[in-house]
Amino acid sequence: MNKIDIRSVDVIQYVQPLREGGSLPAIVKADDGFLYVLKFRGAGQGKKALIAEFIGGEIARTIGLHVPELVFMNLDDSFSKTEPDEEIQDLLKFSVGLNLGLHFLSGAITYDPLVSNVDAMTASKVVILDSLISNIDRTSKNTNLLNWNNELWVIDNGASLYFHHDWKNWKKHLIRTFPLITDHVLLQQATVLTEASEEIQGLLRNERITEIISNIPEDWLLSEADALSPNEMRAAYIEFLSAKLSMIDLLVKEAADAR
Template identity: 45%
Template sequence: MVRQWVGGGVGRAAMMPRVNSTNGLRRVAATRYVTPFREGGSLPGLVEADDLGMYVLKFRGAGQGVKALIAEIVVGELARRLGFRVPEIVLVELDPELGRAEPDQEVQELLKASGGLNLGLDYLPGSFDYNPVVREPSTETATRLLWLDALTLNVDRSWRNPNTLLWHRELWLIDHGASLYFHHSWHPDRFPATTYRFDAADHLMLPFAGPLADVDAELGARVTPALLDEVLALVPDEWLAQDEAFGTEGRAAYARFFASRLAQRSWVADLEAARAARV
């Protein structure tokens, strides 16, 4: 299915993400619920906010809860810092009363369950699903994105569900809620694991990727503890506090995952093997 986020006006912050001087995400309040996007299981919606911007809203009351929103922030903001284009991520205060006029009961229930702080991505009007067959990516872009998704365990960027958009002739990354899947069942006594499942065989960029060694050396060196601290600081405390395993210590747990993932690079060899088999 083609995702076409179309609407009035150019996305205000998509070209130059606004991260304020306190190293936090901008916060806005939803003022109007426009329409649902009837794709996927989370049923995101389009909202207008008090800054007059339009945002694709990811709801805390959806099936995967705030864990999916945490993954959106951590992986999306890490991707941005590694040079990928990602729509600005904002925190959105939602009043469930905005959904009173919505005729769809499923949407009404979702809005009622999502009062408070949610997550929004800057709306990219006129964007559509990226198809590498139509517009082939560069080898560098394909290799870097394959590496990033393997690092973050993003199991949801396939030919069937690309989770990339073409906007103004450029590639944009969206929908990282399925990444970091371990946090849905992590446990302090068994975390981090030595290995994690990641099958690259169906990855959108695998047919176009080149050798991983140089990209691994470059990006691995850029994902420093300081960079991870910067990204993890963006996650709201109230979302972390809901986790039964780590609570607000979750930031340190995510940092340990990345440290472990970067310390042992067997997954890079697995990527190289998948790429070689594809070639």
């Protein structure tokens, strides 16, 4: 299995905001010449949303799903000083430092369950992914999936791993299943859940989970409001994901019953 190697780039141009996103992400240009969708640390859910986005994206990639390249993006304070829109100005000001970018898929269209096709294995893998990471935001109202080059691409995992918004009680989530899977946009197409589960278990080992968590920037784990240290948080993410992986059969049954 390939080692995770996350590149770091500098933002050199703010191109345009993406108003359809609740956290007001933006298309930006980086010093490598590529365009990215920038997720801001200064947005509503803060750095925790970036952590969830990163973990969810790299797990999705590990199990064979299409995910835009994730990069760490350095944003300096010059952009807020030249931005006329006050809302965006504040967002830029509070996001100076390390943010998260997804490679911009030019020409991609939002997945529409009424007109878009997806194969059963891909649908089943996405459903299991979202059960593992407790992703509450992949519904028909907000699919957080793209069609690009006739393939399904997974984006926007920032609403997952919601246990980390309450570190005092996070262990209560270790044995919980994910009943909200009943609202998943791909549930009806997920007809090979058992086969997908077997493939995922062969690809997503505890060593890979540990490697993903080890790549979370230290800065994102620092917060005066949280009771845990960065090392304790890393250990908690690993324990949570390992626990979910160990109960994957139960999660698969829950999803199959919901179908």
